[in-house]
Amino acid sequence: MKKASFVGVTTTTIFYVLCGCVGYAAFGNNAPGNFLTGFGFYEPFWLIDFANVCIAVHLIGAYQVFAQPIFGFVEKYSSEKWPESKFINAEYIPFMGDHGINMFRLVWRTAYVVVTALFAMIFPFFNDFLGLIGAASFYPLTVYFPIEMHIAQAKIPKYSFTWMWLKILSWACLVVSLVAAAGSLQGLATDVKTYKPFKNT
Numbered sequence: 001m002k003k004a005s006f007v008g009v010t011t012t013t014i015f016y017v018l019c020g021c022v023g024y025a026a027f028g029n030n031a032p033g034n035f036l037t038g039f040g041f042y043e044p045f046w047l048i049d050f051a052n053v054c055i056a057v058h059l060i061g062a063y064q065v066f067a068q069p070i071f072g073f074v075e076k077y078s079s080e081k082w083p084e085s086k087f088i089n090a091e092y093i094p095f096m097g098d099h100g101i102n103m104f105r106l107v108w109r110t111a112y113v114v115v116t117a118l119f120a121m122i123f124p125f126f127n128d129f130l131g132l133i134g135a136a137s138f139y140p141l142t143v144y145f146p147i148e149m150h151i152a153q154a155k156i157p158k159y160s161f162t163w164m165w166l167k168i169l170s171w172a173c174l175v176v177s178l179v180a181a182a183g184s185l186q187g188l189a190t191d192v193k194t195y196k197p198f199k200n201t
Contacts, residue, residue: 033127
């Protein structure tokens with residue numbers, strides 16, 4: 001797990017830093033949010049289509065990771081609040097198959113996806129929202145909790161050399177996350193001024 005996390009985070013970091021630095025170096029504040037189509041070029045079509053498929057696969061997976069705790073919380077809370085409800089707690093076996101279908105889970109998760117999709121269409125500030133969500137989740141999930149768990153697991157003494165550098169890394173990443181969040185909020189504030197529902201920015 002440690003090796004996989006290291007490779008994944010390192011690869012992602014290198015890719016994002018390269019895109020950010022090269023894009024800013026080349027275009028400054030006019031760097032588009034989408035490097036493939038932000039310049040007005042839509043060819044070769046296969047490359048754009050392939051990139052969009054990759055983005056869809058990436059976001060579907062990320063959506064599941066972020067949504068599962070919400071689903072679990074609501075379903076557990078509802079089950080405890082209404083233990084007698086068949087709608088919430090009963091499993092129905094379909095005509096063919098071994099897995100049961102819980103009607104509450106089906107309705108609740110479907111409604112959640114529909115509502116979030118509607119919000120995504122109404123507020124089409126994709127890059128700024130993605131940046132804000134990324135900034136909000138990066139520090140706690142990728143930096144703070146792993147560092148604190150490592151300190152606790154390895155029993156690193158307080159104020160030791162390693163402890164100090166881990167804390168410095170943690171604080172530096174917090175500053176980066178706060179700056180990224182501020183940039184995303186500024187972008188959202190700018191986009192809201194020219195906002196039109198169900199239109200791409």
